[in-house]
Amino acid sequence: MHSNAPHIILIDGRSGVGKTSLSTVLAAKLGATVLHLDDVYPGWGGLAEGRDVVIDGVLRNIANGRPGRVSGWDWQKGVPGREITVTPADVVVIEGCGISTAEARQLADVVMWVDCPDSERRERLRRRDGTVFSAHQEEWDEQVIKHIADNDPIGTATVTVIT
DSSP states (O other): TTTTOOEEEEEOTTTSSSSHHHHHHHHHHOOOOOEGGGGTTTTTHHHHHHHHHHHHIIIHHHHHHHHHEEEETTTTEEEEEEEEEEEEOOOEESSSOOOOOOHHHHSSSEEEEEEEEEEHHHHHHHHHHTTTTTTTTHHHHHHHHHHHHHHHHTTTEEEEEEO
């Protein structure tokens, strides 16, 4: 990394554990710029694809002190959305299911795994998303399970947060 590169924090965890809430707190306390993978995943089957375009288009650039760019996703229309530009800041937080891969971890300063009891997580999802998530839960959870098996984000986290 170059000396003008920001401090990069990755926040990974299953849906509903509090990643977005944690990133909001960090943004407020640290003045961090935040990118939410939920704004990028190309639909319910796009965990790996969304993560990979963020690593390629944002994380690599930010780690080298350059702006990152990625196409967002319009969830209402089910099509690519507006371009998202992430400008370097003192602290940049990238949060979302699947972000902690070996490549991403090499570019980051801190890698967090966020977790909570499964019953609490499911209740949060129900309150937050109603039936929207439940209709896609199995497809999404399979991708998260694969990510955990392939990338070991739990065992490689530098910080674990239980919410």
